Amino acid sequence: xxxxxxxxxxxxxxxxxxxxxxxxxxxxxxxxxxxxxxxxxxxxxxxxxxxxxxxxxxxxxxxxxxxxxxxxxxxxxxxxxxxxxxxxxxxxxxxxxxxxxxxxxxxxxxxxxxxxxxxxxxxxxxxxxxxxxxxxxxxxxxxxxxxxxxxxxxxxxxxxxxxxxxxxxxxxxxxxxxxxxxxxxxxxxxxxxxxxxxxxxxxxxxxxxxxxxxxxxxxxxxxxxxxxxxxxxxxxxxxxxxxxxxxxxxxxxxxxxxx
Numbered sequence: 381x382x383x384x385x386x387x388x389x390x391x392x393x394x395x396x397x398x399x400x401x402x403x404x405x406x407x408x409x410x411x412x413x414x415x416x417x418x419x420x421x422x423x424x425x426x427x428x429x430x431x432x433x434x435x436x437x438x439x440x441x442x443x444x445x446x447x448x449x450x451x452x453x454x455x456x457x458x459x460x461x462x463x464x465x466x467x468x469x470x471x472x473x474x475x476x477x478x479x480x481x482x483x484x485x486x487x488x489x490x491x492x493x494x495x496x497x498x499x500x501x502x503x504x505x506x507x508x509x510x511x512x513x514x515x516x517x518x519x520x521x522x523x524x525x526x527x528x529x530x531x532x533x534x535x536x537x538x539x540x541x542x543x544x545x546x547x548x549x550x551x552x553x554x555x556x557x558x559x560x561x562x563x564x565x566x567x568x569x570x571x572x573x574x575x576x577x578x579x580x581x582x583x584x585x586x587x588x589x590x591x592x593x594x595x596x597x598x599x600x601x602x603x604x605x606x607x608x609x610x611x612x613x614x615x616x617x618x619x620x621x622x623x624x625x626x627x628x629x630x631x632x633x634x635x636x637x638x639x
Contacts, residue, residue, distance in 0.1 A: 387476070387483045389501045390575055393490025394509035395538055396442040397519035399557035402586065403509050404486035406560075406568050410577045412481035419475055427487035429475060432467035433459055440489040443524045443531050446538035451489065453496035455548070465500040482575055491538065495548050505575060505627075506549060508542060511557035511590075512612050513603070518596035528597035536606045546626065553636065554624035556610065561588040569639040574625070576632065590616055 390407060394400045401423055408415045421428035427435050433453070445451045453459065476483045490497065494506050517531035524531060546552060553574050560567040564586045572579045598614040599607060607613070611621035625636045 387480045388575075389497070389504040390482050390484045390507065391490040391494065391497055391504060392484065392486040392507045392509065393488055393492075393494065395446060395491065395511075395516055395535060396488050396523075397516050398488075398511040399509045399555075399560060400486050400488055402557070402560060403507055403555060403567075403571070404484060405583050406564070407482075407484045407507070407571055407575075409568065409580045409583050410482075410572055410575070411580055412577050413484055413575065414477045414480045414482075415484040415486060416472070416475040417477070423486070424475070425487040426472055426475070426485040427489055430468050430471040432464045432471065433493075440487070442488075442520050443526065443534045445489055446492055446541065447534055451492050452541065453493045454545075455495050455499045457496050460496060460499050468500065481577065491542060494552065495545055498549060505551040506553070507571070507574070508552065508554045509557060510539065510554060510610055512616055512618060513607055514596045514598060514612075514614070514616055515557075515590045515593045518593040529600065529603070532597075532599055532603050536603060539610065540606075546624075549626060551627045551632075552624075553626070556618075556621060556623075558588070558590065558618045559621070559623070561586060561590075566639055570623075570636050573632070573635040573639050574627070 392400050392403050392407065404415055407413055416424040416426055416429065419429055427440060439451065491508060497504055513532045513535035516535055517528045520531065555567060564582055568582055569579055594616065604614050611619045613619065625633050627633045
């Protein structure tokens with residue numbers, strides 16, 4: 381009897397309103413990959429459909445969670461256990477289609493849980509989504525009672541922590557929202573190659589929403605200096621950025637870079 385190969389997990393994370401739902405749509409379009417469907421959870425996010433990692437109304441709050449030390453879950457966390465892994469897999473299984481090669485789980489809080497998730501699911505891979513900090517701050521302004529400059533500071537701190545986490549991760553790709561909407565077919569090719577799946581038809585309805593926030597509060601000079609490493613400048617300006625891909629196989633890295 382052939383050995384059954386369990387599905388692997390592709391975790392998508394990023395700050396709220398950064399484009400994680402868009403990347404989720406692209407990944408779910410690939411043959412052999414699929415996300416959570418049919419749940420009553422917001423955006424079908426798996427964080428609401430499991431009981432292994434406590435998640436309350438104080439967890440994952442927009443523009444708060446990424447700088448909360450209690451929500452930065454690493455391999456040193458007490459939840460790094462077989463019990464946690466088993467409970468997560470059991471709780472999520474009913475929401476995924478059968479016979480998937482990749483189970484795609486999109487929750488913004490994955491941004492701060494990648495190191496723990498890698499320990500629980502060693503063959504998992506991660507996609508982090510970035511969007512211009514001015515657009516993110518303007519987009520979440522109706523949810524969060526804080527000035528735009530504080531929201532941009534949170535964005536900067538979140539990406540700094542993500543950079544600190546990267547050396548501990550085997551397979552992770554960072555995508556910018558602006559690059560995705562500018563060339564969605566290429567973004568889909570990159571995701572397909574990252575998870576070694578065939579390409580697929582592009583989902584409809586992909587459009588650039590950044591201009592909705594034209595005139596939003598701009599970054600300060602100090603904030604702009606931090607955001608420049610990602611190709612972001614004041615006034616929603618975006619410059620070319622080479623992208624970021626980590627994978628233990630050089631051939632996979634080169635395939636993504638060549639897409």
